[in-house]
Amino acid sequence: MRICFIGAGALGSTIGGTLARGGAEVWLIDPFQAHVDAINASGLRMLEGDAESVVKVRACTSAAELGAEADLLIVLVKSYHTRDAIRAAAPIIGPRTVVMSLQNGLGHEDILSEEVGRDRVMAGKTYIGGVLLGPGRVRSGVMGKETVIGELDGSVTERARRISETFNRAGILTQLSDNILGAMWDKLFINVAGGGVTAITGLTYGGLYSLPILEECALAAISEGISVAQAAGVKISITEPRRAWTMASAGLPPEFKTSMLQSLQSGNLTEVDYIHGSVVRWGARLNVPTPVNSTLVALVKGIEYARCDYPGKA
Template identity: 90%
Template sequence: MRICFVGAGALGSTIGGTLARGGADVFLIDPFRAHVEAINAHGLRMLEGDVESIAKVTACTSAAEVGGVADLVIVLVKSYHTRDAIRAAAPIIGPQTVVMSLQNGLGHEDILAEEVGRNRVMAGKTYVGGVLLGPGHVRSGVVGKETIIGELDGGLTERAQRISETFNRAGILTLLSDNILGTMWDKLFINVAGGGITAVTGLTYGGLYSLPVLEECALAAISEGIMVAQAAGVKISITDPRRAWTMASAGLPPEFKTSMLQSLQSGNLTEVDYIHGSVVRWGAKLNMPTPVNSTIVALVKGLEYARTDYPGKA
């Protein structure tokens, strides 16, 4: 199976390298030229625990360099780059190509469907972790980390089964879901638990989980999401906000920083529109107020405006 990753940062490189070691024909596509050149020159260095190995994988700075279409395109760019990224991936998308998002939040699947057709799109969520240690070098967290994939309409198709088998054969624990939208909402609750609050406060998880007032805020934000999902008829497995709050910090050290906080500290835009903003958008469709998540979105947007090259900023 030829698999192309559109976005090969820490997570894309970790999953792509693991699939390559499992026998897949993998291409990592990313504009980070130093990363691409290091991979092509020396292979992708993957550190797992204290053991380092090399994955033989091809890296490119553009889809045009791949030379042919892919069986599977996995999108792992920052949420706000999704539309531009899939348009740039046109050279590798053929009639039978499956396009799948493993990004955090909700809404990417709709953007992908608008660009390539809903029949080509699958969705998924992964708990695999990765840290980019330097160009061509990642710390990977694959063992025991679950990935869930599924068709948008809930069907259990041959193509979904084939992708699942490829992932599992490489050592990525992958389950098929006939309710991928519910799975995506469950993961969203976990992102809602800490993402925006840590971005606003600048706190790592050690601080977040030390202040009861922040816990109350997080639980209120999660509760809004649960109520919106239930009102929309989504089948979710997380119905107690405290469960999502607990799951969010499971196995993570006190110094852990959410991706939203890391983005702000790096002077980049966040994915707040696809996390807390998803709760707000779905709530608006149902005429349900979401004051906690709306406030978090507004505050994060204010910080983006102050600290980044915010679109339209004077």
Template identity: 65%
Template sequence: MKICVLGAGALGCAIGGVLAEGGCEVTLVTRNAAHVDAMNRDGLRLVEDGVERGVKVRAATSCAALEPVDLVIVLVKSFDTRRAIEAAGPVVGPDTVVMSLQNGLGHEDELIAVAGRQRVMAGKTYVGGVLLAPGRVRIGVQDKETLIGELDGTVSFRAQAVAKAFEKAGLRCIVSDNILGTMWDKLLVNVATGALAGITGLSYGDLYAVPEIEEAALAAVAEAIAVAQAKGVRLSMTDARQPWLKASAGLPPQFKTSMLQSLEKGSITEVDFINGAVVRQGERLGVPTPVNRTLVACIKGIERRLQAA
């Protein structure tokens, strides 16, 4: 299968690199020129459980000189979704599947507006990654599932084909007939740790060692569960402790959430699409979300300070 990963940062490289090891023809697209140069020169270096290995991939800073592929995996930052898919024209052919594995809610609408509903599938992944240096990524894939599905809930041949490619590469992949519930399940996991890690600056080992942080995480997740239930979403997790524990399962103590990684680079985060999505949906449904509203405010404050520095 020919695959193009739009947004080949830590997570994009973790998934794309393992898919390449599994026999897929993978092109990684990122605007980070140093990262692209390193991958094209030395291959992509994957670090897992203290062991480093290399895999040959193709990397590019844009899609301009590329050809159509079977699958486009979208992993750019949420606020870049529209720009990225508009620039991805060369890789999107008549039969190309476009699938978001991004954190948060709302990306599929952006993809449909540009690529057309017939091309778009949805998905969520629990795979983790940390960019250590250009061309070098720490990955967390052991027992971390990826769930994909059609927006109408059907179990299609193309979804099964994508899942087969993931499974062949050793990436656990499940085709869901309840992708909306799957998306909210993943949102609960992101709500549990993303903003709290960004605010405290803690990696998972330290984050999970502070009881007060766990208490705040469970309160934020409980709000998100209440919003989802008011919306009529069918969740697989209704105990707030489940997403909190799932977030760190199989990941090393030094793992950092994507929100924390963004702040450490001085970038804005995806908080509007995670905790912010809970707040917006709660407002529409009349469900109070004071904890998530506070977390959004704190992250926005940190972003402002970093942008002014």
């Protein structure tokens, strides 16, 4: 199975490197030239705990460089780049290519379906973590972290089984779900727990989990998300806000920074529209109030406007 990653930052490199180490044919596609050059020259250096290994994996800056179709195309770019990224991947999308998002939040599958057809698209959510330490070097957190994949219509297909088996064989704990939409909402609650609050306050998890008033805010945001999912008739496994709050920090050090905070500190736009914004959009559609998430979206966008190259900014 030829597996191509569109987006090989911390998470793409971690999952791609793990699959390559497990024997899969993996290509990492990312515009970060120094990262690509380092991987091709010396391999991908993966730091796990105190041990570092080098994995041989191929990398390039554009899909056009591959010259061959992908069997599985995994999308891990920032959410707002999804449409451009899948269009740029056209040279490696063939009749049998499966396209799967492992991105945070909701809405990516709709974009991908519009571009390549819904029958090609699968969905997935992962609790794996990674930190890009520099070109060609990543700290990975794979052990004990679950990944869930599934067909959008809830069917259990042969292609889904094949992908699940490939992941598990490489040491990525993967569950094949007939309720991937529910898994996507469960993961959304985890992202809602800390994303907006840490982006606004600038706090790592150590600070976030030290102030009760922030916990109350996060629990209220999660509660809104649960209410929206239930109103939509989604079968979720997380129905108590505190469970998502606890799960969000499980196994993470006090210095952990959410991806939303990391984006702002790097001067980049966040994925708030696909996380808290998803709760707000679905809530508006279903007439479920979401004042906490609406406020978090507004405040994060205000910070983006002040710090980033914001669309429409004067």
